[in-house]
Amino acid sequence: MSIFAIIATVLASVIAMEFVAWGAHKYIMHGFGWNWHRDHHEPHDKMLEKNDLYGIVGAVMSISMFAIGSPMIMGNSAWEPGTWIGLGILFYGIIYTLIHDGLVHQRYFKYVPKRGYAKRLVQAHKLHHATIGKEGGVSFGFVFARDPAKLKAELKVQRETGKAVVRDSVGAV
Structure with a gap:
C-alpha cells in the first residue's frame, strides 16, 4: 500500500x-x-466500571485486525489493510479514553473547558446522562457532539411524550 493509502485507511x-x-x-x-x-x-466511587469491559471489546477488534494484517500470523493470506484498520481502531480508543473518560468524566485529569468544542462535548455528554435508565436519551456519540440546545429540545420532547425519564437537574428541559 502507498503511504497515502495507509494514512487514508487509518483516518x-x-x-x-x-x-x-x-x-x-x-x-x-x-x-x-x-x-x-x-x-x-449511576453514581459510584469505584475506579473501574463494568462499562470498561467495552474497552476490552474495542481492543479485541483492534488486535483482530492487526492479526488479519500480519504475515507472521496469517502467512500468505495476510490482508495488509487489516494492520492499518487495527491502527485506526487503536487511535480511536486512545481518543475515546482521553475525551470521554478523561475530559468528560474527569477520570484521569481535572479540566473543565470554558468554551469551544471541548465545552460542547462535555455539555452534550452531560445531557446524555440526563436520562434515568436505558430508555430514550440523546448524544450517543463520543467525539462528535451536536448542539446542546438541540439536544435539550429533544430531551424535552422525550420527557413530554414519556419516551424517557429525565432528571430535573438538567435545567430548562
Whole structure:
C-alpha cells in the first residue's frame, strides 16, 4: 500500500469507529448490553466500571485486525489493510479514553473547558446522562457532539411524550 493509502485507511477507520461506537452505544449499551453499561450512568466511587469491559471489546477488534494484517500470523493470506484498520481502531480508543473518560468524566485529569468544542462535548455528554435508565436519551456519540440546545429540545420532547425519564437537574428541559 502507498503511504497515502495507509494514512487514508487509518483516518477512515478512526472516523468509522465514531459511527460504530454511536451505534453500539445506542443499540447495544442502551439495549441488551445495559448490564455492563448501567454503572456508568449511576453514581459510584469505584475506579473501574463494568462499562470498561467495552474497552476490552474495542481492543479485541483492534488486535483482530492487526492479526488479519500480519504475515507472521496469517502467512500468505495476510490482508495488509487489516494492520492499518487495527491502527485506526487503536487511535480511536486512545481518543475515546482521553475525551470521554478523561475530559468528560474527569477520570484521569481535572479540566473543565470554558468554551469551544471541548465545552460542547462535555455539555452534550452531560445531557446524555440526563436520562434515568436505558430508555430514550440523546448524544450517543463520543467525539462528535451536536448542539446542546438541540439536544435539550429533544430531551424535552422525550420527557413530554414519556419516551424517557429525565432528571430535573438538567435545567430548562
